[in-house]
Amino acid sequence: MTYGVGILGSGPGVVALHLPTLGHLRNEFQVVHIADGGSGRARGLAAATGARVSIGETELLADTDVDVVLVCSSPEHHSRQVRAAAAAGKRAVLCEKPLALSPNEVREVIDDCRASGTVLMVGTNHYYDPAWRQARKHLAESASGVQAVSVTVAVPPNHRYHEVVSQQADLLAAASAAAAATRPPRPDLSDPAIAAHLVGLLLTGLAVHDLPALREIAPAFERVVYARALPPVGYAVGYLASGVLVQLTGVMVPGGADVLWRMALTTTDERVEVEFPPAFVHPGGGRVRVRGGDGLRTEYTRGREDGYLTEWMALGDLLSHPTSVDYGALEADAIYVMLIANGAAEFILQEARR
Amino acid sequence: MIPTRIVTDEPPYLAVLGELQPDVVVSTRAEGSVVVLDGADGWVTRMHAAAASGARAVVVFEPQGVGEPDHQALGGPGIAVVLDRRWLRPDVAADASAARAGDTVRAVIVECAGLAAENQALVRDGVGWARVLAGGRLRVTSVGSTGAATIVLLEGPDALPVTLSFSTLPSAGAGGLVRVSALGETRTEVTVDGVAGCTEIQTATRGGVATAAQRFESAQRLALRRAMAAIASEGRSSPADLAEYSADAAVTAEILSAVARGRDR
Numbered sequence: 379m380t381y382g383v384g385i386l387g388s389g390p391g392v393v394a395l396h397l398p399t400l401g402h403l404r405n406e407f408q409v410v411h412i413a414d415g416g417s418g419r420a421r422g423l424a425a426a427t428g429a430r431v432s433i434g435e436t437e438l439l440a441d442t443d444v445d446v447v448l449v450c451s452s453p454e455h456h457s458r459q460v461r462a463a464a465a466a467g468k469r470a471v472l473c474e475k476p477l478a479l480s481p482n483e484v485r486e487v488i489d490d491c492r493a494s495g496t497v498l499m500v501g502t503n504h505y506y507d508p509a510w511r512q513a514r515k516h517l518a519e520s521a522s523g524v525q526a527v528s529v530t531v532a533v534p535p536n537h538r539y540h541e542v543v544s545q546q547a548d549l550l551a552a553a554s555a556a557a558a559a560t561r562p563p564r565p566d567l568s569d570p571a572i573a574a575h576l577v578g579l580l581l582t583g584l585a586v587h588d589l590p591a592l593r594e595i596a597p598a599f600e601r602v603v604y605a606r607a608l609p610p611v612g613y614a615v616g617y618l619a620s621g622v623l624v625q626l627t628g629v630m631v632p633g634g635a636d637v638l639w640r641m642a643l644t645t646t647d648e649r650v651e652v653e654f655p656p657a658f659v660h661p662g663g664g665r666v667r668v669r670g671g672d673g674l675r676t677e678y679t680r681g682r683e684d685g686y687l688t689e690w691m692a693l694g695d696l697l698s699h700p701t702s703v704d705y706g707a708l709e710a711d712a713i714y715v716m717l718i719a720n721g722a723a724e725f726i727l728q729e730a731r732r
Numbered sequence: 733m734i735p736t737r738i739v740t741d742e743p744p745y746l747a748v749l750g751e752l753q754p755d756v757v758v759s760t761r762a763e764g765s766v767v768v769l770d771g772a773d774g775w776v777t778r779m780h781a782a783a784a785s786g787a788r789a790v791v792v793f794e795p796q797g798v799g800e801p802d803h804q805a806l807g808g809p810g811i812a813v814v815l816d817r818r819w820l821r822p823d824v825a826a827d828a829s830a831a832r833a834g835d836t837v838r839a840v841i842v843e844c845a846g847l848a849a850e851n852q853a854l855v856r857d858g859v860g861w862a863r864v865l866a867g868g869r870l871r872v873t874s875v876g877s878t879g880a881a882t883i884v885l886l887e888g889p890d891a892l893p894v895t896l897s898f899s900t901l902p903s904a905g906a907g908g909l910v911r912v913s914a915l916g917e918t919r920t921e922v923t924v925d926g927v928a929g930c931t932e933i934q935t936a937t938r939g940g941v942a943t944a945a946q947r948f949e950s951a952q953r954l955a956l957r958r959a960m961a962a963i964a965s966e967g968r969s970s971p972a973d974l975a976e977y978s979a980d981a982a983v984t985a986e987i988l989s990a991v992a993r994g995r996d997r
Contacts, residue, residue: 525899526881530841532915603876604885606893608839614893616876616883623876623883625895627915629838634917635936642911644845644881644899649909671845671906673927 380404381469381697382443384411386435386459387450388419390553391474394540394658396448397423399686402660406694407446413438415451417556422549435459439466446693449473453582457483460498464490470497470697472690475586477712484712492705497696499689500708504641504654505590506689508681509664513643513652514594516668516678522645524595524622529588531628532638539637539658564610570730573607574723580613581719585626587654588641589718590711595643596622599714605722605729615722647671660684736960737761740768742793748953752960762787766959771795771816776802783809789959793952794818797852798981806978812962815973816955819857819910819924822973823954824931825864827944828920831935832865835918837892840865844898846908854908855898856977856984861922862886862894863980865914870894870983875990882991886983896987 383400385392392412400407413432414420424431432438439447439462447463449456449471457478463471471491477500478484491498504510517524540550567573596619603616603623612629637656642649648671654664663681670676683691696703737759740746745768749756759765763786769778771794779790789812798806842858844851863870866888874885886894907927914920919936933944947954962970 525878526883526897528841528843528895528897530913530915532838532919534917603883604874606885608893610838612839614839614885614895616874616885616895618876618878621878623878623881623897625841625883625897627839627841627893627895629915631838631915631917634835634938635919635941636938638913638915638919638936642843644843644897646880646901647903647906649843649845649911669909669925669928671901671903671927673907673925673929675928 380406380408381445381694382410383407383446383448384413384438384441384444385409385448385450386413386438386455388412388414388417388423388553389450389557390536390540390550392450393423393546393550393553394536394544395686396450397427398543399660399690402687403690403694407690410443411438411441417552419549419552422546426546435462439463439468444468446470446472446697453479457487460487461490464494464496467494468496469700470499470693472499472501472693474501476582476715477708481713481716484709484716488705488709495700497693497700497703498705498708499693499696500711501689502587502590502711503685503689504587504664505685506692507654507663507685508683508688509652509654509666510591512666512678512681513650514591516650516666517643517645520645520647522647524643524645526623526625526644527592527595528625528642529585529592529627530638530640530642531584532631532635533584533628534631534633534635534637536658539656543658543660565607567607567609570727574726576607576611577605577613577615577726578719578723580611580628581615581626581722582715584628585613585615586715589715591641592619592624593711593714596620596624597710597714599717599721602718602721602725605725607726613722615718617718617721655684660687663688737765738768738956739765739787742768742770744950744952745791745793745956748950748956751950751953752956764788766791766956766963768793776805779813780805780809783811787811788963789814791816791955791959794853795977797856797984803978803981803985806974812959812970813974814955814959814962814971815977816951817857817860817977818853818926819908820860821931821947821951821954822958823947823949824924824933824944825861827947828922828933828935829864831933831942831944832914832918832920835916837865837867837914837916839915840888840892840894841913841915842894842896843911844896844909845901846898847906848900848902850908851898851900852984852988854910855896855987856980857924858896858898858910858912859983860976860980861910861912862888862896863976865912865920866892866894869979872983872986872990875987877991877994882987884987
């Protein structure tokens with residue numbers, strides 16, 4: 379069966395990520411409707427896909443050819459649009475992170491989807507990357523407890539990756555410019571309020587890709603150990619959860635080396651490293667390397683699909699078996715992110731008051 | 733020609749004497765010699781004793797941690813002192829720094845894992861790597877520990893963020909690992925894994941990833957050559973090993989003290 383996809387949004391995540399990804403899955407998904415907020419970019423995108431075009435969400439949600447709603451709008455619209463899709467009887471929603479902006483909103487979204495039987499998924503692709511699945515399996519089989527996790531991220535501007543998956547240069551430039559216009563060019567990190575806000579945004583917008591995976595390892599958030607903003611734009615946050623110490627360090631660099639996105643898990647016996655590929659591109663899954671305490675090194679074969687492809691494939695599986703949606707896990711994931719982001723922001727403000 | 737005399741009974745040092753210039757000879761007399769000390773407890777006292785006996789240089793093989801009285805005594809034996817640190821070779825550290833070509837470092841991440849008995853030296857050498865890549869001394873700002881694992885936030889020069897973690901591997905046969913990343917437009921990745929027998933320095937730029945040439949010289953030969961070079965310079969070029977060790981040891985002591993107190997700071 380081929381499911382009809384309706385897309386709310388026309389930013390870089392649509393142009394360079396989901397449309398090219400769905401192009402790899404033509405037998406499973408077909409884009410039938412794209413709606414923007416009035417920018418006009420949806421028309422340009424639809425020209426390549428043959429999809430219908432509208433403004434806002436009303437027409438798209440009324441479109442009976444739309445089975446799956448992909449929510450790629452600004453974060454403040456996410457919870458409302460997911461609930462509207464559930465109310466409209468859509469079969470599934472894939473919502474880009476974050477699902478909502480407050481715990482109450484999260485619960486409302488989850489309750490609505492659960493009540494209507496709407497399949498819900500949040501776009502945190504690392505959780506679906508075959509590399510994480512392999513690492514998780516390895517950890518389960520080795521039965522050695524994780525003591526510490528370190529996630530290290532360094533990302534250059536996205537355009538070098540956009541360019542290798544899309545030739546819609548004008549649309550990409552317009553979408554990127556619109557996205558950039560919503561961000562301050564150089565935040566004044568000496569202002570604690572700005573630093574706290576920035577760290578919160580980066581945790582919910584960037585580090586969030588790993589947090590569902592980390593929640594599997596360290597589910598019960600206890601406290602923030604440290605938090606600070608990194609110039610020019612970045613974060614360093616340490617926290618304790620379920621007795622596991624977690625370090626999240628990320629910085630957006632103005633250029634230079636390709637993306638580094640590495641999760642390192644230290645257990646009582648070994649170190650397991652998962653290195654994820656850059657966003658947008660499809661070189662296959664991440665790399666998993668294990669260094670035993672005795673120095674033995676093992677590298678697993680890479681998965682053929684990346685986390686974006688497997689995320690959509692997992693959605694396809696859920697559409698075939700909608701009763702297997704774990705709404706409780708989705709809610710817990712979203713709350714976990716908020717606890718860490720809010721905890722880090724509050725830590726920065728408290729340190730400034732000392 | 734006046735022979736260069738080496739006082740040592742350390743097997744790794746005896747093994748490399750044949751790799752040095754032909755006038756190097758083993759001696760039992762400290763006066764006028766390069767004295768190799770094992771780095772077990774009390775090495776600071778023995779270092780001063782060697783200097784007092786007329787040694788021209790001292791090499792310390794894998795120096796262990798020093799207590800506060802010894803830390804105070806680290807300065808000024810008045811002769812060249814070379815430290816042979818297991819996870820921090822000066823030539824490898826110089827390779828890593830040079831490959832960055834002065835590019836801005838935006839954050840340094842140090843991750844260590846090893847046996848409990850190794851932790852102090854591991855952390856000290858990890859701190860040393862951070863100092864090298866950050867370009868100056870570090871200051872501890874936060875420590876969190878579960879006993880089995882510890883995470884630390886530090887600051888380098890100009891408030892450069894540095895994070896450090898270390899975990900204890902309880903398994904028999906486990907061995908220490910130091911992994912360091914310096915983030916920026918140029919990215920440095922360091923792996924020093926004594927058990928696996930590998931030291932790797934990788935430098936990533938827009939053009940790709942370059943791996944530094946392997947240093948085939950043994951750490952012991954390097955240490956002796958540096959000591960002899962310092963003697964030959966007649967004071968014009970003296971290794972900064974002791975001052976660097978002192979700075980790294982002070983940061984490590986602060987971290988471990990916080991851990992021992994069993995509370996975050």
